[in-house]
Amino acid sequence: xxxxxxxxxxxxxxxxxxxxxxxxxxxxxxLPIVTIGTSTIAAYSLTLKMAEDSEPSAITKAxxxxxxxxxKHGIPLTLIFAFACYSAWISWQIFDQVDGNPMIFLVxxxxxxxxxxxxxxxxCPLEARYQNSLWxxxxxxxxxxxxxxxxSLGMLxxxxxxxxxxxxxxxxxxxxxxxxxxxxxxxxxxxxxMPIFRKLEKDGTASDGMSITGNKDDxxxxxxx
Numbered sequence: 006x007x008x009x010x011x012x013x014x015x016x017x018x019x020x021x022x023x024x025x026x027x028x029x030x031x032x033x034x035x036l037p038i039v040t041i042g043t044s045t046i047a048a049y050s051l052t053l054k055m056a057e058d059s060e061p062s063a064i065t066k067a068x069x070x071x072x073x074x075x076x077k078h079g080i081p082l083t084l085i086f087a088f089a090c091y092s093a094w095i096s097w098q099i100f101d102q103v104d105g106n107p108m109i110f111l112v113x114x115x116x117x118x119x120x121x122x123x124x125x126x127x128x129c130p131l132e133a134r135y136q137n138s139l140w141x142x143x144x145x146x147x148x149x150x151x152x153x154x155x156x157s158l159g160m161l162x163x164x165x166x167x168x169x170x171x172x173x174x175x176x177x178x179x180x181x182x183x184x185x186x187x188x189x190x191x192x193x194x195x196x197x198x199m200p201i202f203r204k205l206e207k208d209g210t211a212s213d214g215m216s217i218t219g220n221k222d223d224x225x226x227x228x229x230x
Contacts, residue, residue, distance in 0.1 A: 020055065023064050027051055028188035030068045040072075042086065042129065043079025047071035048191050049133035053202075056195040071133070078132055078139045086125060093117040123150045126157060130198050153201055160197045164190050 027048050034044030050071040054060040061067045093114050100110035127146035135142065150157045167190050171182025 020060075023051075023055065023060060024188045024192060025185060026064050027068060027191075028185055030065070030072075031187055031191075032183075034068075034072050039080050039083050040076070041079075042082035043072055043075050045129045045191070046075040046079050046082075046132045048188060049130045049195065050075075052188065052191045052195040053130060053134055053199060055192065056199045075132060078142075081139060082125075082128065082132070086121070089117055089121050093121075122161065123147050126150060126161060126194075127198070130194065130202075134202060149201060149205075156197065156201070160194060163193055163197075167193065 031044050031048045034047060035041045047068050051060055051064065051067055096110045096114040096117065100106055100108075100114065103110075124143050124146045127149050128142050131137070131142040131145055131149075132139075137145070167186070171178050171186040
C-alpha cells in the first residue's frame with residue numbers, strides 16, 4: 006500500500022511535526038526570560054496560519070524572523086505580565102498573612118487577575134497578525150474579550166484544563182507537556198480565534214472603538230507570509 010504525499014495521514018504527520026518544532030523553538034526563544042512574550046507572538050504567527058492550513062513551508066525561518074520582528078513589543082508585554090503577576094502575588098500574600106485577612110487585598114488580587122485575562126488572552130495573537138501599536142492591541146484585546154465573552158470564557162476553560170492536565174495529573178504527563186503543552190495551547194487558541202479575526206476583518210471598523218488594521222499578511226518580513 007502506497008501513501009500519497011497529500012494523503013490525510015501524511016498531512017497530519019507533517020502538522021504534528023511542525024507543531025513539535027514550533028514548541029522547541031518557543032522554549033529556546035524564551036531562554037532570555039524577557040523574551041517569553043516575543044517567543045509566544047512568534048509561535049502564534051505560525052499557529053494562526055496552521056489553523057487555516059496555510060502555514061509556510063520554512064518553519065525555522067518563519068519562526069525566527071517573526072521572533073526578531075516582534076522583539077520591540079514582546080519584551081514590554083513580558084515585563085508588564087511579570088509585574089502584574091508579582092503584584093497579584095503580593096496582594097494575595099498580604100491578604101493571607103495579615104491578621105483579619107483584609108478583603109481589599111483579595112479584591113485587588115482578583116482585579117489584577119481579571120485584567121490579565123482580559124488583555125493577555127488575545128494580545129499575543131493580535132500582535133502576531135496585525136501591524137498595530139502595542140497600546141492599540143491591548144485595547145483591542147480587551148474589546149474582543151468583552152464582545153465575544155462566552156467564546157472567550159470557553160477558550161479560557163479549555164486552556165486551564167490543558168494546563169492542569171500537563172501539570173497536575175502525573176509526572177509523565179508533565180514531562181510530555183514540555184514537548185507539546187505550550188504549542189497545543191497556542192494551536193487550540195488559534196483555532197478559536199481565527200474565526201473571530203475573520204469576522205472582525207469582514208465587519209471592518211467596529212462601533213465600540215476597536216481598531217483592527219494593518220494585517221501582517223500584507224507586510225512581509227523574513228518571507229513568513
